[in-house]
Amino acid sequence: DIQMTQSPSSLSASVGDRVTVTCRASQPISTYLNWYQHKPGKAPELLIYAASSLQSGVPSRFSGSGSGTDFTLTISSLQPEDFAAYYCQQGYSTPYTFGQGTRLEIK
Amino acid sequence: QIQLVESEGGVVRPGGSLRLSCAASGFTFSQYGMHWVRQAPGKGLEWVALIQYDGGKAYYADSVKGRFTISRDNSKNTLHLLMISLRAEDTAIYYCVKDAGYVNAHSFDYWGQGTLVPVSS
Numbered sequence: 001d002i003q004m005t006q007s008p009s010s011l012s013a014s015v016g017d018r019v020t021v022t023c024r025a026s027q028p029i030s031t032y033l034n035w036y037q038h039k040p041g042k043a044p045e046l047l048i049y050a051a052s053s054l055q056s057g058v059p060s061r062f063s064g065s066g067s068g069t070d071f072t073l074t075i076s077s078l079q080p081e082d083f084a085a086y087y088c089q090q091g092y093s094t095p096y097t098f099g100q101g102t103r104l105e106i107k
Numbered sequence: 108q109i110q111l112v113e114s115e116g117g118v119v120r121p122g123g124s125l126r127l128s129c130a131a132s133g134f135t136f137s138q139y140g141m142h143w144v145r146q147a148p149g150k151g152l153e154w155v156a157l158i159q160y161d162g163g164k165a166y167y168a169d170s171v172k173g174r175f176t177i178s179r180d181n182s183k184n185t186l187h188l189l190m191i192s193l194r195a196e197d198t199a200i201y202y203c204v205k206d207a208g209y210v211n212a213h214s215f216d217y218w219g220q221g222t223l224v225p226v227s228s
Contacts, residue, residue: 001169034214036152043202043221044144044152049214087152091213094157094166096142101151 002026002090006099012107017078021102023071023088032092035064035073038101039084047086048073078104109133111203111219118225119193129186129203129219137161137181140206142215143188145199153199156188157206171197193226200224 003026013019023033031051038044046055048064051071061076075082083106088099114128127143143155156177157166165177176189186203203219 032212034212036215038152043218044215045218046207046214046216049207049216050212053211055214055216085151089152089154089215095168096154096157096213098152098154 001095002029002093002097004088004090004097004099006086006088006102008102009100010103010105012105013078014107015078015080019075019078019104021073021086021088021104023066023073023099025069025071025090025092028068029090029092031067032090033064033066033071034089034091035062036087036089037082037084038087044087080106109205109217111205111217113201113203113219113222116201116222116224118227119190120228121193121195121226123193123226124189124191125193125224127188127190127201127203127222127224131184131186131203131205134205134217136179136184139208140213141177141179141186142204142206143175143177143186144202144204144215144218146202146221147196147199150199155201158186190224193224195226198224198226 005024033051035048036044052064086102112130158177174192178187200221202221204215205217207214207216
């Protein structure tokens, strides 16, 4: 099985900050890497698919990059509604594993 | 618009069984793979199972293999998850999820609202 490791597990930041979350796969997965935002009490939402493609309707302050084993999610200027948990997920092979999550909190 | 609506969960005793259903609308259900994903209290997201668009193949997380069965009825646009021999560690919110397809890196582009399944005596 492919293991996905995210870092950091939690992050404190302020509105307007630029933040980066990283995700590492235990073996190469090309660009079969997706990012989700999850707020308490709501369903997760797809932000980025195929490592760098922005899902329709997602603000352009979100971006993704990487290929192979190392990937990043960047939020260019944090907004109040961005404080949430973020997960990476590999779609290369089953089981389609998630990273353990990154909790983004207000500083 | 695309909607995925899960059936109500409900408390189940350890060792018990439950079948979840998910009604899909707003897209051609028979053309897409479908998943179940869960989140245990205080934990992260865990992929549970996948069924191919035509029901031909199914895949499971090791944690549920042999106890859970995913199935679909394309004539009724419905996805199911039969869970048997339930354990306390199966307590979670269960989400019905649409697969965006191979060209979209098997991302999960639509999610149901989730249904809570507590396993407790």
